[in-house]
Amino acid sequence: MKFNIIINSASTIEEIKNYWKNEDYTNLLELFNFPDANTIKPESFGEMLFMAITDFEPNEAAKILLTYKLSAFLNEGQIDQMSNDMLLDKISEEYPEIELHYDLFNINQLLFKAYNGKFPNAKATIVNFTMIAADKFDGEITKEIVLKSLDRGISDSNIIKRLFSEQMSTDLHFEEAENILWKLEETKDNEFTLITSEYWLNKDEIIGAEFEGECLLAESTEG
Template identity: 40%
Template sequence: MPVQFNVQIGSFRKINKIPNAWSNNDYLQLMAIMGLNDGLEDMEATELREMCMMSLNDLEANEAAKIVLTHLFSELAEGKIDQLSNDMIGDRMWEEYSDCLLHEGFFSAYALLREAFNGVFAEPTGVEFMVDVTATDANDLTIFDESLHASMVRLLASGLSPDALLHRLFEDQITGTQFPEAAGILWKLEAVSSEGLSRQFKVVSSDFWFGKLANTEQFEASSHADESDEEE
C-alpha cells in the first residue's frame, strides 16, 4: 500500500564520472587482457593507472572499448562485445542500452575511455544529489528497509512530470509490486542519516533519468516497497 512522504532535494550537481569507480585491481585486469600484466603488482597506483591509460590509447578506439567492455561485462557474448565496442564511439550506451542494469558500467567505461583518448567518446552525464525524506509515521520509513532501490525510484518518480522518460518506460513497475530494474536506475544509493521521522540519502544516477530534478526543491510523494524481499 502506497505511503506518503515529503521529499526535499539538496546539493544537486552534474557529474561525468563516479569517484573510485576504477581500482588498482581493475587496471591490473585491463592490462592482463591486453597481455601486459608482467611485473605490475608492485607498481605505484598512480603509475599503474597512467600505464593502463597509455596502453589503451595505443589501441584503436574500438579495440580499447572492447578491452574495457570485456572486463566489465563477462556475461555478454564476445560477438555482442564486438558490436558494442564499435557502437560506443557514436552512441550513449549509459542511456541507450536496453538493459539498464548495465548503465552504470557503461557510464564508467565512457569516463575511462574518454580520458584515455582525450575525447572521441561522448562525455557521460550523471547526477549526484541528496534526498531528505520525511514521513508522518515512523513505520512508513520501513519501506526503505524492505526494498531500498525500488522504494526510492518510486519516490523520486513522484517529483517528475507524468511524461518523463522514467514514467514512460517503467510505469508498470512504478505502480506495481516488482521493480528489479531499480538497481540499474540508481547507481549509488547510500543512507546518510536517520533521525525521528526523517532519513537522508545520497543518490548517484544518470542525468537521463533525474536531470529534471535539478530545479526541484521539494515535493509530496508516494511510494511502496516491492512485495518480494529478494531485491536488495
C-alpha cells in the same frame, strides 16, 4: 506510505569514484601489455593505464575493457559489435539490458578520458536528499521506495515517468528501479545520496525542492 522529501543538492558528474579498484588497474595494465604492472604505485594507476590504452586502436581498447568487465553477460559477437558502436553512440544509455548500464557507463568514461573525447561523453546525476516518513516506518528504504516517492518532485517529461508511469504512481512492483538507480546510500540519519544516469534523471528535471512523496507498494504475499 508517505515521505517528506527535501532535495539538498543535485549535480551532474562524469565519473563515479572508486568504481575501478586497484586490482582492476593492475589487471587492466597487464591486459594492455604494460610491463611490470604489479610494481606501479596506486597514485599512478590512472595515468599509466591511459598511456597503455592509447597504444591500441579505440575499438580494440573498448573490446578489451568490455571483455574484462562483461564477458559473463555478453558473447564475443556482441562485444565486437559494441566495441565499434561505442565510438558513435552512448551505449550506456541505449543498450536494452539496463542492468549493464552502470558498467557500460564506467567503461565508456574511462575510454572517453583516455582518448580525449573520441568516445561520447556520458554523464551521471548525483542527488543528495533528506527523506523522512510521515508515519512510523521501520522498514528499509529501497531503490523502489525512493523512486516512487520522488515521482511528485520530478518533471512529467522525465523518461522514468514516461516509461514506467504505472510503476511510479501505483502499487505495481517496480523491479527496474534496482538498475535505474546505480547507487543509493544513507549518508546519515534520514539523508541519502543516489547516483543514476543523466539519461534517467537530469538534475534539471527535479522540479520540487521540498514535497510530500507517496509510495504505493504491492502487499507482500506469502505462499
